[in-house]
Amino acid sequence: MITEESEKQACVESLKSIQENALSDDPYLAVPLNYFLKIKVKTYGCDIFIKLNKTSGAQYIKLLPKEECFTRDDLKRYFVSGLEQVFILRAQFPNFLEKFEEIEIPEKTSEVLFSESLKINRKQLDVLNIDEMVVKMVEESVAQMMKNVGQKNALAVFIKKLQEESLSYNYSRVYLITLLMFKVLDAYDWNSISIRKTITFACFFHDISLNSDEFIKIKSKTQLEKVELSKEEKDQIYNHAAKSAEILDKFPRVPMGASTLVREHHGVKSGQGFTENYPANLSPLTVMFIVVEDFVGEFLDFNQDFSKSKVEQLFDNLEQKYSKSVFCQALTVLRLRILQQE
Numbered sequence: 001m002i003t004e005e006s007e008k009q010a011c012v013e014s015l016k017s018i019q020e021n022a023l024s025d026d027p028y029l030a031v032p033l034n035y036f037l038k039i040k041v042k043t044y045g046c047d048i049f050i051k052l053n054k055t056s057g058a059q060y061i062k063l064l065p066k067e068e069c070f071t072r073d074d075l076k077r078y079f080v081s082g083l084e085q086v087f088i089l090r091a092q093f094p095n096f097l098e099k100f101e102e103i104e105i106p107e108k109t110s111e112v113l114f115s116e117s118l119k120i121n122r123k124q125l126d127v128l129n130i131d132e133m134v135v136k137m138v139e140e141s142v143a144q145m146m147k148n149v150g151q152k153n154a155l156a157v158f159i160k161k162l163q164e165e166s167l168s169y170n171y172s173r174v175y176l177i178t179l180l181m182f183k184v185l186d187a188y189d190w191n192s193i194s195i196r197k198t199i200t201f202a203c204f205f206h207d208i209s210l211n212s213d214e215f216i217k218i219k220s221k222t223q224l225e226k227v228e229l230s231k232e233e234k235d236q237i238y239n240h241a242a243k244s245a246e247i248l249d250k251f252p253r254v255p256m257g258a259s260t261l262v263r264e265h266h267g268v269k270s271g272q273g274f275t276e277n278y279p280a281n282l283s284p285l286t287v288m289f290i291v292v293e294d295f296v297g298e299f300l301d302f303n304q305d306f307s308k309s310k311v312e313q314l315f316d317n318l319e320q321k322y323s324k325s326v327f328c329q330a331l332t333v334l335r336l337r338i339l340q341q342e
């Protein structure tokens with residue numbers, strides 16, 4: 001089990017090895033941004049630089065001065081936009097290391113923050129053909145949703161928890177589903193601002209009634225039957241789509257259609273149980289959501305190998321799985337949008 005103390009030690013040890021392995025004449029040391037995201041602190045005791053490779057040679061630009069206060073969220077924004085490592089002056093490295101030994105690691109996040117495979121990074125966005133425009137649209141839509149949600153209610157509590165654990169499996173999952181839903185939307189004539197609001201709400205809250213990544217990963221009747229859980233836990237999973245929709249229904253500012261989409265997100269109109277025999281009267285939006293969620297779940301299991309060929313293989317596998325024509329069409333649109341065969 002990873003404890004806070006063992007995690008701190010592991011970080012300090014690996015940072016020391018970064019220092020030892022760096023070229024001795026290089027005044028800058030490259031440090032993965034992930035290290036900064038592990039710790040709760042306002043300043044790091046060192047200037048933080050990014051490196052630009054120019055034809056005239058490398059140029060280091062100061063990103064954050066050492067005396068400036070900033071939060072983990074500031075750094076997360078860089079991280080999500082694709083920055084994976086920053087640079088510290090070798091002379092300031094001991095100050096950084098010292099800070100690291102003193103600091104408090106945020107509670108509950110230690111294990112997920114260590115997991116390289118669970119973060120959304122540039123590599124994942126590139127292989128999915130998601131450009132900055134889509135990321136920006138999603139960010140704006142999420143900001144708008146946060147305003148709508150307000151504070152001190154079940155949705156606000158859930159979203160706060162999700163964002164605090166923003167490198168967790170579930171955050172990566174809902175964020176990627178939202179990105180891909182936005183990505184495929186412009187292939188449809190029902191694309192609109194109000195649909196995008198509905199999608200953002202549904203993406204973020206469709207599993208609000210589940211409180212474990214293990215439960216979220218269960219997506220079929222067979223998986224639910226096989227898993228070793230108590231009857232109460234199995235009931236919770238069985239009823240989660242209906243329960244999540246119920247939570248949304250209690251909230252006055254939910255965009256039109258969001259709770260229906262949430263109730264039907266496993267293809268069952270009542271929101272209870274799972275099916276592979278999808279009813280014919282699901283909306284095109286629900287069909288697309290089911291396909292995108294399925295794709296994202298499989299994609300996040302790639303374990304770091306986010307290559308085009310793996311994505312193609314994944315589409316081939318999913319094509320075997322879906323027989324109904326509306327699902328095949330949705331999958332084809334997704335495939336074209338991701339693999340740029342437009």
Ligand SMILES: [Fe+2]
Nearest residue numbers: 206207241265
């Ligand atoms: Fe679900």
